[in-house]
Amino acid sequence: MSFVPGDIPTAEYEFFAENTIVMIVPNLTLPVLEMIHGNFGPFRPLIPERVPLWFALALKKRQRCSIQLPSWLGVDELTKTLEAERRNERFEDLPQHFFEVAHLLLELARDDFGDARTAHSVEGLLADIEDVRHAKMRAQFARVELGAHGLLGVTRLRGLTPIEINRIRTFATGSLGMLKRLRPAEDAQTQPTQTLPAGLYGQQPAFVDDRALQATLQRRR
Amino acid sequence: MSAFDQMVDDLLAEEEKVPCEFLHESHHLGWLDDDGDGDMLASGAKIELPVYLASELLRGNHVDVLTPQCFGPQTRNALKADPDVVNLRDKNEFFFAHGLRVAELTPDDEGLPKVLADAFEARYRRMLDTCLTGSDGDPGGLTHRLSSTESKLFRTGLAGQRDYQRWKAGQAGRITACDMIRHARKRQRCAPLGQSSTPA
Known part of the structure; x- marks a missing residue:
């Protein structure tokens, strides 16, 4: 995979996501850990503690903790999200690293989901949510057109998570940039003249036409 | 891009x-x-x-x-009829970049900017769909019809999509051979001077 400068590989978003704070239940004793993000711990067996995801996963790999899943990763919550996503045209507000965290937890902490069936249905729901959102995003970008005042059409990208945007970012910015070059906004020449409150500057026009000014000056000469 | x-x-x-x-x-x-x-x-x-x-x-x-002929009435009619299937690479490799310059040089030709913009818009939609489905290969010989600008855009779009799919499949972290090496059948080794190399 070769990357153009400016592209961010998807794996890097996973890396960013590892700073998300999760709750773990450790089964070891550790003193307070002083990190740039703050202090974590002290850790005592069976006492829940907040830690960054990367640390939780490192402990998990050594079977030193169990991870408490974020509330949005339950089957009920995901079902609700999926329904809302299907119902509304706008994108649901998801946690910033929704897909990355879910992906990591499903991969490395599968036993914390309870039984295999739960994990499986969570996987299915996540895939559905992703597909629905992807289809919506595609529809949004297909609607793009340039109007008199610039880009029209893409109005509802709010709520997309960074990793979803990254899938299409370079293509979309490049294409829309090209489209804007090919069809410059028509209001470039006919900008609505700003009208200032009359009381402030008297009856003087706020915008002086350059040619009119030149003509006046020439007449005076 | x-x-x-x-x-x-x-x-x-x-x-x-x-x-x-x-x-x-x-x-x-x-x-x-x-x-x-x-x-x-x-x-x-x-x-x-x-x-x-x-x-x-x-x-x-x-x-x-x-x-120029590549922006002549024949091309315009073809683009009007179906922008997707016109082979712009054959017309001019830098169809849009060149078109913008030609439009600057021939201000009397008022139709040209609109032709360019409409064509790009329609072709953009087609590329968008192909990129986002992330299908393998080259459906309908699309890449052969794209002008230089479009094909660069298309390639970055497809690369982003494939990278995402690779990440989802859990292959992102692993080191794989680059495309060029995987696709090359058999490369001929550089024989030292004076020796005849055997054809692969």
Whole structure:
């Protein structure tokens, strides 16, 4: 995979996501850990503690903790999200690293989901949510057109998570940039003249036409 | 597709030729015309000149720039009928970058900017769909029809999509052979000088 400068590989978003704070239940004793993000711990067996995801996963790999899943990763919550996503045209507000965290937890902490069936249905729901959102995003970008005042059409990208945007970012910015070059906004020449409150500057026009000014000056000469 | 790529395309497009008509007799310019002989260029002579030269001559009011054939009525009708299937690479490799310059040089030709913009918009939608489905290969020979700018965009779009799919499949972290090596059948080794290499 070769990357153009400016592209961010998807794996890097996973890396960013590892700073998300999760709750773990450790089964070891550790003193307070002083990190740039703050202090974590002290850790005592069976006492829940907040830690960054990367640390939780490192402990998990050594079977030193169990991870408490974020509330949005339950089957009920995901079902609700999926329904809302299907119902509304706008994108649901998801946690910033929704897909990355879910992906990591499903991969490395599968036993914390309870039984295999739960994990499986969570996987299915996540895939559905992703597909629905992807289809919506595609529809949004297909609607793009340039109007008199610039880009029209893409109005509802709010709520997309960074990793979803990254899938299409370079293509979309490049294409829309090209489209804007090919069809410059028509209001470039006919900008609505700003009208200032009359009381402030008297009856003087706020915008002086350059040619009119030149003509006046020439007449005076 | 970065801003840099676009600048490179713009620069390369400056070399594309446009037909020019000389408005008056020009001395010492006979060499511009391959068929002509002598030192003089007659008034009304039609010669294809690169854009960078034509734009300068136009500024000095020495020439009239005519619309090149690749933006002629035939292309316009084809683009109007179905923008997707027109092979722009055959018309001109830098169709849009060149088109923008030609539109600048021929302000009388008011239809051209709209033709370009409409065509790009329609083709953008097609590329968007193909990119986002992330299908393998080259459906419908799409890449052969794309102009340079489009094909750069398309490739970055597809790369982003494939990268995402690779990440989802859990292959992102692993080191894999680059595409060039995987696709190359068998590369001929560089034989040291003096030895004959056996064909692969």
